Amino acid sequence: MKSWGGKLIYVFYLEAIAFSVYFVKLRKKIDYFTVAHFSALIYFIPGFFGYTSYESRGSWSDTPMHSEVYAIMMMVLLSIFLFSFFYSERKRKSENLQKIKNGRALEVKLFFLIAVVGVALFLLEVGMGFANPEKDEVLEDLGRGHIIFYSAAMLGLPLAVAMRMKVMGGILFSLLLFNVYIGFRSNFAVSMIAVGVWYCGVHRDLVVRNIGKVSFLLLSFGLFMFLYKTIAYAVKAGMWELVSDRLFDSETYFYMIANSEPFITQSILNEVVGRGFQTSWDHIYSSVYQLLFFSSSLGASAISFNDRFQFELFGNVGYGMGSNIWAQMWSAGGWPLLLLMICLFNLILIFGNKTLKSRDAMFSAGLAPIFSYWAFYIHRNDLSYMLGLSKRLLVVWILCAILSRIMRRRPLIAS
Numbered sequence: 001m002k003s004w005g006g007k008l009i010y011v012f013y014l015e016a017i018a019f020s021v022y023f024v025k026l027r028k029k030i031d032y033f034t035v036a037h038f039s040a041l042i043y044f045i046p047g048f049f050g051y052t053s054y055e056s057r058g059s060w061s062d063t064p065m066h067s068e069v070y071a072i073m074m075m076v077l078l079s080i081f082l083f084s085f086f087y088s089e090r091k092r093k094s095e096n097l098q099k100i101k102n103g104r105a106l107e108v109k110l111f112f113l114i115a116v117v118g119v120a121l122f123l124l125e126v127g128m129g130f131a132n133p134e135k136d137e138v139l140e141d142l143g144r145g146h147i148i149f150y151s152a153a154m155l156g157l158p159l160a161v162a163m164r165m166k167v168m169g170g171i172l173f174s175l176l177l178f179n180v181y182i183g184f185r186s187n188f189a190v191s192m193i194a195v196g197v198w199y200c201g202v203h204r205d206l207v208v209r210n211i212g213k214v215s216f217l218l219l220s221f222g223l224f225m226f227l228y229k230t231i232a233y234a235v236k237a238g239m240w241e242l243v244s245d246r247l248f249d250s251e252t253y254f255y256m257i258a259n260s261e262p263f264i265t266q267s268i269l270n271e272v273v274g275r276g277f278q279t280s281w282d283h284i285y286s287s288v289y290q291l292l293f294f295s296s297s298l299g300a301s302a303i304s305f306n307d308r309f310q311f312e313l314f315g316n317v318g319y320g321m322g323s324n325i326w327a328q329m330w331s332a333g334g335w336p337l338l339l340l341m342i343c344l345f346n347l348i349l350i351f352g353n354k355t356l357k358s359r360d361a362m363f364s365a366g367l368a369p370i371f372s373y374w375a376f377y378i379h380r381n382d383l384s385y386m387l388g389l390s391k392r393l394l395v396v397w398i399l400c401a402i403l404s405r406i407m408r409r410r411p412l413i414a415s
Contacts, residue, residue, distance in 0.1 A: 033084035111156030121145025194368035
């Protein structure tokens with residue numbers, strides 16, 4: 001299939017390779033900018049093929065990629081490179097780990113207790129329905145218990161690693177794996193990214209010496225997340241013969257990329273740009289409602305970008321396609337709003353990197369999942385959803401901080 005992107009596909013390749021060499025060989029540092037670069041490459045995978053694709057009524061529709069879509073993707077990659085290049089910070093020394101050791105053990109235990117409460121509420125909500133292989137049916141029964149459960153586990157795991165609490169970390173890790181079984185990979189992936197970013201920040205010299213092994217581990221983890229989606233239904237349904245067949249079928253490993261989520265996500269951007277699809281600003285400014293508590297009950301519901309584009313552009317698609325924040329900005333304000341969002345995105349990454357320098361693990365490790373969401377997951381969501389995700393984690397983080405502050409004022413529990 002010939003790409004509408006023309007020669008820009010070659011420029012895209014060169015930019016992706018050049019910036020990857022910069023982050024791996026020259027910068028030699030794993031922080032939120034590094035995560036942002038490689039996550040962008042993952043979600044921009046269609047750019048390497050020259051087309052986007054989405055499933056409709058049992059078949060896949062391929063569309064050549066427009067030149068302006070390449071320009072948008074390359075602008076995102078360029079911005080990450082430029083902001084990371086000009087943003088300088090002092091090298092964080094490994095002895096910081098000794099200064100924060102055991103300082104936040106109480107918070108790890110509180111995150112664990114909050115997660116347990118969340119699991120209990122979750123089981124009251126769905127019962128054994130969580131084993132249903134039909135994810136859409138499971139989603140219908142989910143409530144706040146599930147949000148509390150995965151939020152606390154996500155926040156607790158990096159902090160447990162920072163505090164070297166292996167048993168507690170193992171339990172929180174297992175809870176996130178349970179969430180993967182339920183049907184939610186992103187929470188596990190983001191929390192593991194947070195662990196990696198914090199660990200690599202503290203042990204930078206070790207990471208630099210073993211950059212090959214680290215890169216291999218990261219690549220393997222990414223491929224596993226792609227692969228699991230192809231067998232997730234069969235695993236929950238107990239169809240182990242099908243699982244085996246797919247694992248030993250070479251086509252599985254091709255289609256786990258060629259029919260992956262990034263192709264659907266970039267189909268949104270490709271159609272929005274290709275058709276000149278424009279919207280009002282209501283899905284932009286209503287995003288602030290996500291920062292309020294119980295906003296929907298107060299009649300202040302945020303408007304999803306998906307509500308604006310899917311029926312108009314993908315009326316023949318019977319499933320939720322997610323969203324694309326770059327398409328959202330382009331449709332509402334063209335290049336000026338898109339560039340503004342790109343700058344805001346990079347400023348958030350800078351702020352995240354500053355928290356990594358904190359000697360207090362509650363900030364450097366405890367907040368890592370929030371910034372990992374922005375670095376990794378931004379490309380397949382809209383602004384409203386990103387603010388909602390951040391609010392959920394921040395509320396649980398603040399709750400834990402308040403409870404620990406109260407408990408430390410009591411002499412018998414103070415640490």
